[in-house]
Amino acid sequence: MKNMTRKVGVLSLIMVAIGTTAVFASGQQGGAQGSDRYAIVFKSTGNPFGERLMSGYESGIKEQGFTAILRAPDLPTAEAQIQMVEQLIAQRVAGICIVGNDFDALQPVLTKAKNQGIKVVSADSSVNPASRLLHVNQADSEKIGQTLVEAAYDLTGGSGEIAILSATSQASNQNLWIDYMKKELAKPQYSGLNLVKVAYGDDLRDKSVSETEGLLLSYPNLKCIIAPTTVGIAAAGKVISDKGLQGKVAITGLGLPSEMGEYIENGACPYMYLWNPIDLGYLASYAVSALVSGKISGKTGEGFTAARLGTYTVIQAPDGGTEILLGPPFKFDKANINDWKNVY
Numbered sequence: 001m002k003n004m005t006r007k008v009g010v011l012s013l014i015m016v017a018i019g020t021t022a023v024f025a026s027g028q029q030g031g032a033q034g035s036d037r038y039a040i041v042f043k044s045t046g047n048p049f050g051e052r053l054m055s056g057y058e059s060g061i062k063e064q065g066f067t068a069i070l071r072a073p074d075l076p077t078a079e080a081q082i083q084m085v086e087q088l089i090a091q092r093v094a095g096i097c098i099v100g101n102d103f104d105a106l107q108p109v110l111t112k113a114k115n116q117g118i119k120v121v122s123a124d125s126s127v128n129p130a131s132r133l134l135h136v137n138q139a140d141s142e143k144i145g146q147t148l149v150e151a152a153y154d155l156t157g158g159s160g161e162i163a164i165l166s167a168t169s170q171a172s173n174q175n176l177w178i179d180y181m182k183k184e185l186a187k188p189q190y191s192g193l194n195l196v197k198v199a200y201g202d203d204l205r206d207k208s209v210s211e212t213e214g215l216l217l218s219y220p221n222l223k224c225i226i227a228p229t230t231v232g233i234a235a236a237g238k239v240i241s242d243k244g245l246q247g248k249v250a251i252t253g254l255g256l257p258s259e260m261g262e263y264i265e266n267g268a269c270p271y272m273y274l275w276n277p278i279d280l281g282y283l284a285s286y287a288v289s290a291l292v293s294g295k296i297s298g299k300t301g302e303g304f305t306a307a308r309l310g311t312y313t314v315i316q317a318p319d320g321g322t323e324i325l326l327g328p329p330f331k332f333d334k335a336n337i338n339d340w341k342n343v344y
C-alpha cells in the first residue's frame, strides 16, 4: 500500500515533468540576491537517469514557488559544465545543484559562485568539499560498493573473472563506488573473484556497447559484469541478450527499471539495484532552498524538511565534507520488476 501510494505520486511527478519545458516562470521571490531561480546542471544530455533526476528537482523547486533552470552539456565533461556554471553566475541564480563530471576541476568556478552568494550543492556525483556546501547522496557509498561485490559473488558462485563497466573515468560517484568495491574484493572471502578490468563507457550508449563487446572478446571466461551506471548496465544487458549469453555472463549493477525490465526478465541481469532518481532531485531542491533561506548552512547535525519526503539531517561525508542521504538502494529482480518498470 505504501509502495502503491509512492508509485502514484511518482507517476504524477513524471506527468508534470512531461508537460513542461526547461525553464519555468513562477511567483514568489526569494533566495540570494533576491533571485528566485534555482539551477541544476547534470552530467550530460541523453541520460534517462539524469532526466528523471532533473524532473524531480524541477518539481520540488516549482512546488516551493520558485523557477527551475535545467542544464546538461552534450558530453559529460567538466569543461562544458564550467561554462554552464559561468552562465548561471551571470544569470544571478539563487542556487546551483551540480552533478559533477569531475571531483576537483569545478572548484574555481563553484568557488566564484559561492563568493557571489550563490548556494552550491552537489547531488549524485559529488564535487570536492571546498566546492560545495553539502552533497545530496543517494545512498551510503560504501554500502553500494559492498552490495555490488556481494552480488557478483552470488552470481558467479564465488569464483571467476569479473569486470566493471563504469561511466567516465572522472565521475566521482562511480570512482568512489569502484574504490569501495576494490576494498571489498580485497577481503579473504572474495579471494576467488578476479577483477580483470575496469572499462569506461562514458555514459554513452554506443561506447558502453563497444566496451562490453571488448570485455567479452578480451576475457572469454568472464562470468560477471558489474555496471554501476544506468547507461552502462543497459548497454551491457543489450549485448548479452543479443549474443544469447544469459547464464554464461551475468550483469548486475545500478540500473533504471524502465530500461532494464527486458534484461531482468530474459535473465541477462538476474538482479540489480537503484534508488528513486526523481526523489533524489526533489530532495536536492529542498536542500538548496534550505541553504538559500538560511535554515541550514551545510554543517553536520543541521536538519530540514523536504516536504513529501520528510526530514533529513546533515551528516559527515566520507570525503571530509558533509552530505545528506536519500536512503538505502532498492533491489530489482524478476519478482518485482513489473511493478517498477513504468515508474522510473
Ligand code: RAM
Pocket: 043, 047, 049, 050, 124, 125, 167, 171, 173, 203, 228, 229, 230, 231, 254, 255
Ligand atoms: C548513471 C549516471 C549517474 C549514476 C547512475 C547510477 O546514469 O552515471 O551519475 O548515479 O548511473
